[in-house]
Amino acid sequence: MTDGSPAGTGMAGDAAVGDATTISTAPATDLAIETYGLTKRFRSQVAVDGVDLAVPRGAVFGFLGPNGSGKTTTIRLLLGLVAASAGGARVLGADMPRHVDSVLPRVGALVEGPAFSPYLSGVANLRRFDAADRHAPHRTRSARVDEALDRVGLSHAGRKKVHAYSLGMKQRLGIANALLMRRELLVLDEPTNGLDPQGTREVRALIRSLADDGTTVFVSSHLLAEVEQVCSHVGVMSAGRLVAQGTLEEFRAAGEARVLVQTPDAAAARHVLARFGLDVDGDGGGAVVAAHFASTDVAPEAIVAALVADGVRVRGFEVERASLEQRFVELTGEGFDVVQ
Ligand SMILES: Nc1ncnc2c1ncn2[C@@H]1O[C@H](COP(=O)(O)OP(=O)(O)OP(=O)(O)O)[C@@H](O)[C@H]1O
Numbered sequence: 001m002t003d004g005s006p007a008g009t010g011m012a013g014d015a016a017v018g019d020a021t022t023i024s025t026a027p028a029t030d031l032a033i034e035t036y037g038l039t040k041r042f043r044s045q046v047a048v049d050g051v052d053l054a055v056p057r058g059a060v061f062g063f064l065g066p067n068g069s070g071k072t073t074t075i076r077l078l079l080g081l082v083a084a085s086a087g088g089a090r091v092l093g094a095d096m097p098r099h100v101d102s103v104l105p106r107v108g109a110l111v112e113g114p115a116f117s118p119y120l121s122g123v124a125n126l127r128r129f130d131a132a133d134r135h136a137p138h139r140t141r142s143a144r145v146d147e148a149l150d151r152v153g154l155s156h157a158g159r160k161k162v163h164a165y166s167l168g169m170k171q172r173l174g175i176a177n178a179l180l181m182r183r184e185l186l187v188l189d190e191p192t193n194g195l196d197p198q199g200t201r202e203v204r205a206l207i208r209s210l211a212d213d214g215t216t217v218f219v220s221s222h223l224l225a226e227v228e229q230v231c232s233h234v235g236v237m238s239a240g241r242l243v244a245q246g247t248l249e250e251f252r253a254a255g256e257a258r259v260l261v262q263t264p265d266a267a268a269a270r271h272v273l274a275r276f277g278l279d280v281d282g283d284g285g286g287a288v289v290a291a292h293f294a295s296t297d298v299a300p301e302a303i304v305a306a307l308v309a310d311g312v313r314v315r316g317f318e319v320e321r322a323s324l325e326q327r328f329v330e331l332t333g334e335g336f337d338v339v340q
Pocket residue numbers: 042045046047065066067068069070071072073074222
């Protein structure tokens with residue numbers, strides 16, 4: 001349960017709307033991104049509302065939320081592209097935007113796609129971006145550009161003009177641009193938006209390989225499958241608020257669940273389940289007793305042990321968890337695109 005501290009410990013089982021849970025058991029310095037009460041208002045509209053993010057170093061953090069929930073604005077705040085109305089952010093251990101000059105060279109970002117010149121080749125575009133980076137030595141430019149193209153699997157198309165690139169290739173070129181210099185953190189805003197399934201797969205694979213190299217990746221998405229397939233951690237935004245965050249596993253486990261016990265000793269089983277604070281269905285004498293988890297702190301194995309200890313003959317035992325999609329709907333009140 002949230003302890004009010006952005007670097008707080010423990011994932012809550014009962015992650016509730018408006019009460020974001022925190023994940024990391026690590027000290028604050030092991031967080032790649034940390035925000036506290038981060039808020040952005042545009043006139044009367046609150047786009048980001050008191051967000052406390054905790055992104056551990058090395059994580060692939062899926063920043064999930066329906067359209068308009070405040071993901072892009074949060075990313076812009078993290079990168080110092082807009083100023084916060086209240087609260088603050090630390091990126092790679094330094095306050096933003098105060099330390100923007102020393103932090104940004106360590107961060108690769110893909111936000112709203114870089115403006116590539118369509119009539120220049122991929123290589124020429126990357127050289128131009130690299131030349132604009134005063135931290136990038138001229139001497140090693142060619143090698144850097146070649147390596148970044150290789151990294152995203154575009155070496156073969158480096159000499160092609162960008163207008164001839166597919167959307168997926170453009171997106172990968174954008175990521176190559178973010179990778180020109182060695183980065184500790186990559187921030188990608190909807191990197192698979194508008195891509196066909198093949199382009200989506202390519203970008204996902206790239207994210208995975210970057211993560212394997214130890215780069216922290218913060219990736220926003222409104223696609224559930226995307227997050228499920230590449231992310232180690234999840235944060236869910238809804239109407240400007242961070243309504244939950246945790247590891248993917250914790251996130252799954254925090255959803256609604258129920259146990260089904262198959263037994264000829266229904267009354268005794270009901271009694272044991274009630275002792276665990278579970279909400280037991282009905283009071284009939286059926287062979288299957290169903291009970292809802294009131295708290296995720298209850299371990300299924302402890303229930304089985306207690307049933308057996310009380311002499312209940314357990315013929316079947318099952319824990320049914322809500323799907324990730326149900327969990328998101330629970331949290332945001334909205335459905336998600338589940339395609340791809
Ligand atoms: N510059 C701005 N001026 C006024 N309102 C803005 C501005 N930028 C964002 N907003 C509003 O803030 C809210 C959050 O927008 P944001 O783009 O951060 O959401 P998002 O989750 O990234 O959505 P999407 O997935 O559609 O990009 C929206 O209602 C949006 O209209």
